[in-house]
Amino acid sequence: MIITRTPLRISLGGGGTDLPYYYREAAGGFLVAGAINRYIYIAVNRNFDNDLLLKYSSIERASKPSEVRHPLLREALLLAGVEEGVEISSMADIPAGTGLGSSGAFTVGVLKALCTHTRKMVQNERIAEMACEIEIDRLAAPVGRQDQYVAAVGGVTAFEFRPDDTVKIIPVAMEEDTRARLEENLLLFYTGVRRSAAGELNRQEDSASDRPDDLRKNLDAVKAVGMASYEALIAADLGGFAQLLTEQWELKYQRSPSELHDDVNAWIQHGLGSGAGGGKLVGAGGGGFLLFYAENKADLRSAMRELKLEEVRFTFDYEGAATIVSR
Numbered sequence: 288m289i290i291t292r293t294p295l296r297i298s299l300g301g302g303g304t305d306l307p308y309y310y311r312e313a314a315g316g317f318l319v320a321g322a323i324n325r326y327i328y329i330a331v332n333r334n335f336d337n338d339l340l341l342k343y344s345s346i347e348r349a350s351k352p353s354e355v356r357h358p359l360l361r362e363a364l365l366l367a368g369v370e371e372g373v374e375i376s377s378m379a380d381i382p383a384g385t386g387l388g389s390s391g392a393f394t395v396g397v398l399k400a401l402c403t404h405t406r407k408m409v410q411n412e413r414i415a416e417m418a419c420e421i422e423i424d425r426l427a428a429p430v431g432r433q434d435q436y437v438a439a440v441g442g443v444t445a446f447e448f449r450p451d452d453t454v455k456i457i458p459v460a461m462e463e464d465t466r467a468r469l470e471e472n473l474l475l476f477y478t479g480v481r482r483s484a485a486g487e488l489n490r491q492e493d494s495a496s497d498r499p500d501d502l503r504k505n506l507d508a509v510k511a512v513g514m515a516s517y518e519a520l521i522a523a524d525l526g527g528f529a530q531l532l533t534e535q536w537e538l539k540y541q542r543s544p545s546e547l548h549d550d551v552n553a554w555i556q557h558g559l560g561s562g563a564g565g566g567k568l569v570g571a572g573g574g575g576f577l578l579f580y581a582e583n584k585a586d587l588r589s590a591m592r593e594l595k596l597e598e599v600r601f602t603f604d605y606e607g608a609a610t611i612v613s614r
Contacts (some may be wrong), residue, residue: 290612293396301513305431316448367401384481386570389432415439441607480574529565529580536567560592
C-alpha cells in the first residue's frame with residue numbers, strides 16, 4: 288500500500304504567465320505561489336485480479352492502460368510504465384474546479400505513488416516535469432506549469448518559466464516574522480462556484496484571439512505584478528503585497544469580463560471596504576476562491592459571512608508531494 292499526499296496551492300502574484308502560449312513568446316513568465324495544507328491523497332495498492340481498478344468520482348476497470356477512460360490516470364500509468372495489477376484510489380480535502388490547482392496536484396500525486404510503487408527513485412522536480420508532459424504535451428490541455436511545480440516542491444516559492452519550457456525554482460526568502468504574518472493574514476473564502484480551469488482558459492484565449500496584442504500587454508503587466516509581489520515579500524512589505532493582490536485581480540477582470548466576474552468584483556470590493564488590504568480571485572477565473580490579505584480579520588470575516596461565503600482556513604505546506612504510507 289502506497290499513499291501520497293500532495294498540496295493544493297494559492298497563486299500570490301503573476302498567475303497566468305505560466306501558460307506556454309505566453310512564456311514561449313514573451314521571453315518567459317514569472318509568478319509566486321504558495322502550497323497549502325489542503326491535500327489530494329492517492330492510494331496505490333496491489334490488485335490481485337491483475338487488471339487496473341481505478342476509483343475516483345467513478346469506478347472503472349481496464350485490462351491495460353490504453354483502455355483507461357480517465358485521461359490523467361491513463362497517461363500517468365503509461366508514463367510510469369505500470370501495465371497491470373494495481374488499484375488506484377483518490378480523495379481530496381477540497382473539490383476539483385475551485386481554482387486551487389487540483390488537476391496538477393492530482394497528476395503529481397498519482398505519479399509520485401506509481402513511482403514509489405515501482406521502486407523508482409524520482410525527485411519531485413522531475414515528477415513535476417512528468418506531470419507537465421502529461422497535461423500540456425500529451426493531452427494538450429490549455430493549462431500552465433505552476434500547479435504541478437507548486438504541488439511537487441511546496442513552500443512559498445517563485446517560478447521563472449523559460450521559453451524552452453525549463454523552470455527555475457526560487458524559494459521566497461522571507462524573515463520568519465514576515466512569513467508568520469503572511470500566513471496569519473491571508474484568508475480564503477469559497478464562492479460556491481466550481482468550473483473547469485481548462486474550459487475557462489480556453490474561453491479567455493478564444494475571446495482574446497481577435498486582440499492578441501491586448502492579451503499580451505495584459506499578461507506582461509501580470510508578470511510585472513508577479514515580480515513586484517516577490518520583491519514585496521522579501522522586503523517584508525506586506526501592505527504593498529496586499530495592494531498587488533488587488534492589482535492582479537483588476538488585470539484578470541480586464542482580460543475575462545463576465546457576469547460572474549461582475550459578482551466576484553462586487554464581493555472583492557465589499558471585502559476591501561471591510562478591512563482587507565487587498566484581494567483577488569484564485570486560479571484561472573470563473574469561480575473558486577477569493578483570497579484576501581487582511582490585518583483586520585474580524586471585520587472581513589463578518590463581511591464574508593453576510594455574503595454567505597465560507598472561509599477555509601489554511602497554513603502553508605513546506606513538504607510538497609510526499610509519500611506518507613509505504614508498506
